[in-house]
Amino acid sequence: MSREIDTATLQEYDRKFVWHPFTQMREWEESSPVIITHGEGSFLIDSDGNRYLDGVGAIWTNVHGHCKREINDAIKNQVDRIEHSTLLGLGNDKAALLAKALIDIAPSGLAKVFYSDNGSTAVEIGIKMAFQYWQQRGRKEKTRFISFRNAYHGDTIGAVSVGGIDIFHEVFRPLLFTTIQAPSPYCYRCELAECRDSSSCGLLCLQRLEDLMAAHAGETAGLIIEPRVQGAGGMIVQPRGFVRKVRELCDRYNILMIADEVAVGFGRMGTMFACQQEEVTPDIMALSKGITAGYLPLAATLTTQDVYDAFLGEYRELKTFFHGHTFTGNPIACAAALASLVIFEKERLLESLPEKISYLSARLAELHRLRHVGDVRQDGMIAGIELVRSKETREGFGWEERIGVKVCLEARKHGLFLRPLGNVIVVFPPLSISLSEIDLLIDGISASVQAVCD
Known part of the structure; x- marks a missing residue:
């Protein structure tokens, strides 16, 4: 339908x-929004035919590029079979197959x-799992959670x-439950007075975390962490070994570790x-975004x-996990995820990274040579380029x-x-991006920073 309507009308409707x-x-209402109608590989294509390299991977979801034929075909095939049923009282083939596939590739011990x-x-x-787990293990006092400053885990009330x-969060403070906040390892913003350089920052943050655990372990149900990189906090990269040390501390103080992946x-x-970067298995791991390759x-x-096992019992004991969603295990989405995992293996994507x-x-x-780039943070195929008024003073x-x-x-x-x-300018392209497309991305960022900031 959008192909038959001119750009001005689409912008008006938007x-x-x-x-x-x-x-x-x-x-936004005063702007002329770009209206995307197509995708091809690493590129988005708007209603006027302009092409844009997708530097943020459709907000951190895209893995194999846009409009990947194998995933398109998997979705089309599934639509011809069934669009949705329910996992309340029924199973479906795609949800079962995907669950097995996820456990096969997940950190050892997740089941x-x-x-x-x-x-x-x-x-x-x-x-909710971590909270109810301790209630049903007879530790009803363990109700609190440890989280990190600069963390972002989503927009529902618990998250x-x-x-x-x-x-993002202050306006909703009256609706929220209180957590125990630990500092995140980000040197000149970590707020630890004794921190002097990046090499000591991670150790100091771990020591502060252990102090909090020692003081609150008896009332703490779980710790939640974005392993390796805090995303929306500014692409804050943790030092090597930080996640493993957090796992060790959770074990020492009998706290469930929740990894937000x-x-x-x-x-x-x-x-x-x-988590596999540091051979860590969390007790609970949250997945989304790239699970369907952005589809x-x-x-x-x-x-x-x-x-x-803590949720198993007689019906009358009410140990059931009373949580669910209408589209839980949707077979079309699961078919897309299964197709994505096949592409990982077929194209040996991890080996190319x-x-x-x-x-x-x-x-x-x-980019460090640019006058207004104060910091460039990268881990894997994620980066953040922090812009500052003064590189010398970090203003x-x-x-x-x-x-x-x-x-x-x-x-x-x-x-x-x-x-x-x-x-902070986010770099989060599709994993399928080519080296020449990386050149286009970085050259464009460099030119744009200089045009705006110099």
């Missing part, structure tokens, strides 16, 4: 009827899959409660899951046999100056689509 997420709509439909709900389920980004899972770190809403919360990660790192390093631009937004708008002139996190 401005008049669509409420966009994380968007000040007064500004069960609970489906939902987005990252927030995957996290919400993990929180917001364990978040730590005031600009919604953004960092499915190859983004160079391994299928970020359809689907999420999964994986957990261990021990956690699962070290070269791309190394090349991306080398190209990103060139930042005010958020109200919208420097990140302006750079991303400038980038469209260079054939890029980007989204900022405040004044």
Whole structure:
């Protein structure tokens, strides 16, 4: 239908009827929005035929590029069989096959899959599982959660409660439950007075975390962490070994570890899951975004046999996990996810990533020469480029100056689509991106930063 309607009409309908997420709509209503109608590989194509390299992978979801034939075919085949039934009282073939496939590739020790439909709900389920687990293990005092500053785990109330980004979360404070917040290892923003350099930051944060655990272990049900990279907090990269030390502390203080791999899972770190970078198995792991390679809403919360067993009992005991979603285990979404996993294996995608990660790192390093690039953070196929007013003093631009937004708008002139996190430019392309497309991406970012900031 959109192909038959001119761009001006589509823009009018969008401005008049669509409420966009994380968007000040007064500004949007005064703009001429780009209307995407097609996708091809690493590129988005708008209603006027303009092409933009998708530098944020459809908001961190795209793995194999847009409009991948094998996934298209899997979805079409499934539509001809059945669109949806329910997992309340029934199973379906695709949900069963995907659950087996996920356990086969997950960190060793994860054994069960609970489906939902987005990252927030995957996290919400993990929180509720951890809470109910201790209630049914006879430790009713263990009701609190440890989270990290700068964390982002989604936008439902439980997920917001364990978040730590005031600009997103402060307005909802009266609705939230209180958590125990630990510092995140981010040197000059970690808020630890004794921190002097990045080499000591992780150790200091771990010591502060252990102090909190020692004080609160008896009342703490779980700790939640974005392993390796805190995403919406500004692409904050943790030092090597940090996740393993967190796992060891959770074991020592008898606290369930919840890994939020919604953004960092499915190859983004160079391994299928970020926890595997440090040979860690969490007690609960939340997945979404890349699970269907960006095609359809689907999420999964994986957990261990021990956690699962705490919910087994007689019907009258009410140990059931009373949580569910209408589209849980949707067979079309599961078919897309299964097709994506086949592509991982067939195209040996994980084996291709070290070269791309190394090349991306080398190209990103060139950005340090720019006067207004204060920091470049990268892990795997994720990066954040922090813009500052003064590199020497690390004085930042005010958020109200919208420097990140302006750079991303400038980038469209260079054939890029980007989204900022405040004044951090996010690099999160499809994993299928080529080396020449990485050149296009970094060259365009460099030109855009200089055009706006110099």
